[in-house]
Amino acid sequence: MPDRHARSARPSQTGENGVLPGLLEAPNRVAVLLPLPLDHPYDYKVPPGLDVRPGDIVLVPLGKRELTAVVWDPAEREPENSTSDVEADIVEDRLRPILRLCAAPPMTPLLRRFVEWVADYTMAPQGAVLRMALSVPDALQAPKPSLAVRLPASREKNGEAADADIKWTAARRRVFEEAKDGVARSPADLALAGGVGASVVRGMIKIGLLEQVEVASPRRFETPDLDLPSPEFFGDQADAVQRLRASVQDGAFSVSLLDGVTGSGKTEVYLEAVAECLAAGRQALVLLPEIALSGQWLERFRRRFGVAPAQWHSDLTPAQRRDTWRSVAEGEARVVVGARSALFLPYGELGLIVVDEEHESAFKQEDVVCYHARDMAVVRARLGSFPIVLASATPSLETLTNVKSGRYGCLKLHKRHGGAELPSIELLDLRKDKPTRIEGLGQSWLAPSLRAAIAETLAQGQQAMLFLNRRGYAPLTLCRTCGHRLRCPHCTAWLVEHRGRSFSVEGEGPAGDLQCHHCGYRARRPECCLECGDSDSFAACGPGVERIAEEAAALFPDACRAVMASDTLTGPNAAAKMIQAVQDGEINLLIGTQVVAKGHHFPDLTLVGVVDADLGLFGGDLRASERSYQLLHQVAGRAGRAGRPGRVVLQTSDPDHPVMQALRSGDRDSFFEMESQMRQRSYLPPFGRLAALIISSPVEADADGFCRNLAKRAPGQEGIEILGPAPAPMALLRGRHRRRFLLKTRRDLSPQAVIREWTAGIRLPSRLRLQIDIDPYSFF
The missing domain is CATH 3.40.1440 (GIY-YIG endonuclease)
Known part of the structure; x- marks a missing residue:
């Protein structure tokens, strides 16, 4: 290679x-x-x-x-x-x-340097990184001129007499009267003003009663109003605002962690840094992990600046992407809020980046160019010599380590906004408080104590939320007779049963209820077992969020319920409508996956029940404990954000686990210190470096043969450890057999240099793919 x-x-x-x-x-x-x-x-x-x-x-x-x-x-x-x-x-x-x-x-010199830096760090081809910066080919062509219509000068002077042979209908006369003011307007606007159809205006243009003229294109994004009053800030908030404004005024590179408890007003604080950036004539970028669920964030931005920012995410139409890309390049879009790909837009005057919920794994891209948007955002700020703000209630261990070493500054917000108190957290031991069966439904997944808490909350006219980070109805479907499990033919994964929606399955009829969450394969559940032939023998095993919703319907039939998951929300508008419905009290029992945990403010939500708090604690992920703590802490933070106290109930089979004890006690810093010491002893990130090499092929033997040859060349010097080759946990993905090497080095060694030397001169057969993931976040 x-x-x-x-x-x-x-x-x-x-x-x-x-x-x-x-x-x-x-x-x-x-x-x-x-x-x-x-x-x-x-x-x-x-x-x-x-x-x-x-x-x-x-x-x-x-x-x-x-x-x-x-x-x-x-x-x-x-x-x-x-x-x-x-x-x-x-x-x-x-x-x-x-x-x-x-x-x-x-393309600016800064963006070109950034493309080269990302390619060098991630070991991706420069052209592949450039493609992310040229993601909208239509925006690279000259925009079509904006056309308007008006009366020709001769018509304004002579009126209807200019052409006696023209048939003057009532509709034409109405349009003519509207156009007498001489103002050029769009054909649609003129037709609306005259109360006629568009065909009338088109006909008048054709026979010369109206003429088309080019006009300046309207602004695609309004300028934020910096004269609107900012909120009042007190205590920690006021200090954080002052320091962030000062960092923007300095105009030099700096990294500031905005570390605030849930509900402490982090968004309002960093929007003041955005205001300072705009006042200096620069552009600002805010990265969010779930842009499709940003309705409340957008409303806060409108309250502060009077307008909406430019948005960048996968749900934009092609026309919206074209307009936004050009507006960013031309400097018209002053503030962009977007997903990780917004980092590669062609800003001409970027002066501030904010990474909200910086701990979120959604900022990591794991295909084609494997990069972490938070880390690359820090690089872009350093190359451009401007400040960056990382905001979170549960910062990543990498960021906390940088704060401890003095590389990053830290601004703490210790209290919730408006005097609200943090919720109380209770551990419900499922070994003692066991869920019982429900007649007609089977095994229950909600313990009696949690059921009672929900009933009490609803009776008091308050809202409750049930959280389970598992989509669908059931994660596994098996035959009761022979134990055969329904699995994806293209992946090492079980098919997930869905009942809350239907979808088309090519060649298998109009509806299906089984899906692979890795490759998207869909099928209908078979009537007979494919192994033993027994009919009506399949059983759904384990709960998904749809199964919890079914149980909630049986237990609380009078509640106004809704399921909030990534596959039940069809885009930003659907998410915004559901969030508004919760805020308006139209929904009082919300059942959701991790999408309910990210920054939402529901004033009347006082109870959060976590169905399976142990779900993310096990497996081969070195960050399992950290990520579980972060997710459960964020979920718990949805409760009691207004005047009423909040209550959180975590159902667990291991209440003595350090994550559960840290959540119950609220001692976040001690938990992260313990996690830090464990990683340091094992030389794991952020105290060591990791890189993954994933070899895949449609032919299993080809992948194994290449891995054997690569293993023979593996470096063996001090400070380097090679694990593998071994089948990846997801050994078959989208029809390709996958093998993994995991490279582990000391912090002071460059895994990129090791990999370049290791793979130098090796030819990769055409059917094989080698993917390199520097600083991997998942190990599937």
């Missing part, structure tokens, strides 16, 4: 379709980086009369295709690799020309 940094300037090394690696400098050739999984730029010829510079976005040929790409900075060449004049002339004849310059703002 060639080193992605080992480039040669020899003209004989041609690339794909006669395009040359972009390493030769001459007045009529430039290096161009293509948004493809390529390790380096390629040389293209500059046609006469075309002036291109680094950062320009251009259209270039590649084989029979035409691709948008970016003119890259010229690479440095070693003197011994210099090319003779004769060789250069030969090379020149083989270069293909740039087709044209795209009508888009050039």
Whole structure:
């Protein structure tokens, strides 16, 4: 496998379709980086009369295709690799020309440096990282002009007499009267004003009664109003606001952890830093882990600035993505709130980044380019020399370690806003308080004490929430007769049963109720067992959130219930409607997965019941305890956020587990100190480095053979440990057999350098894929 940094300037090394690696400098050739999984730029010829510079976005040929790409900075060449004049002339004849310059703002030097840095750190091809920055091809073309209609000058003067042969209908006269003011407006607006259909206006344009003119495009995003009053801040909040404003005013790189308990007003505090950034004429970016569930955040932003920010997430339409991308590049969008991919938008004047809920694993991308948006956001702020704020009630151990070492600053908010108290947390021991069976439903999953607490809460006119971090109705379906389990044919995973919705299954009828949560495979539950042939023998095992909702319906039939999970919410609008319904009291018993845990404010919610608090504690995840604590702490934080006290009940089979004891006592810092000491003894992150190498192939033997050869070359120097190869926990994923190596190094060693040396010279067969994940977060 060639080193992605080992480039040669020899003209004989041609690339794909006669395009040359972009390493030769001459007045009529430039290096161009293509948004493809390529390790380096390629040389293209500059046609006469075309002036291109680094950062320009251009259209270039590649084989029979035409691709948008970016003119890259010229690479440095070693003197011994210099090319003779004769060789250069030969090379020149083989270069293909740039087709044209795209009508888009050039990519800034900062963004180009960021692309190179991310590619170098993640060991991904530069072109693959560039593709994330050029994710909207339509935005790279000149926008269509905005057209409006108005009366021609001759019509304004002569009226209907200008053309006696034109038939003047009542509809045309109404439009004519509206247009007499001479104002150019859109055809739709003029039709609406005249009370006619669009066809009437189109007909008047066709016969010359109206003329089309180009007008300036309307603003896509309004400017935030900095004159609106900010909230009143007291105590810790006021101190945090002052310090964050000062860091923005300094205009230098800094990292500040905003560490506040749930409900302490972290959002309002960091919005003051956003206001300071806008006042300085810079753009601001706020990263959220679940942008589709950001309705309450957007409302807080509107209250503070009077307008909505630009949004960036996967649910935008193509037109919205195009407009937002160009608005960011042109500086019209002053504030962007988005998911992790918003980090690669083409900001021209970025002056502040905020990473809200910085501990969330949703910031980690685990395919194509494996990167953690929180860490890369810190890098982008450092490259741009501006501040970044990390906000959380349960910061990651990595961030807390950086605070302890002095690399990051820390601002603490110890109290909830408005004098609200933190909820009390109770551990319900399922070994003693066992759930009983429900007639007609079978095994119950809610213990008697939790049922009584829900009934009492609802009787008092308050809201309750049940939390289970498992989608669907049941995680496993098996045959009672022979024990056969229904599994995905493409993955090492059981099929999850769903009953709360139906979906089409190709070739299997109109509805299905089994789904793989890894590859999306769907099927209907068979009537007969595929192994023993017994009919009506399948049983749903274990609860999903839909099963809990079914039990809640049987136990509390008068409650207004709703299920809130990622597969029951079809987008931001559906999420916003449900959140509003809870706030308005239309729902008093909410059943949900982890999407209910992230930043929502429900003033009347006073009880949270966690059905299976032990769910995330076990398995091969080194962060299992940390992530379980964070999730359960966030869920608990939904209770008692207003005047009424909150109560949290955790159902557990292991109440003595350190996570459960830390949650009950509220001693977060002692728990993280204990977790830190355990990681330090084992040289695990953040006190050591990890990197995963995942080899996959549709043929199992091919993957095993390649792994054997790679294992023979494994480095064995001090401070390096290689685990594997071994089948990945998800040994079959989307039809590909997967094997893993786990590289473990001391903190002072670079896993990237070790991997480059380890894999140098190894050829990867075409059917095999090698994925490198630096700092892995999951180990499936």
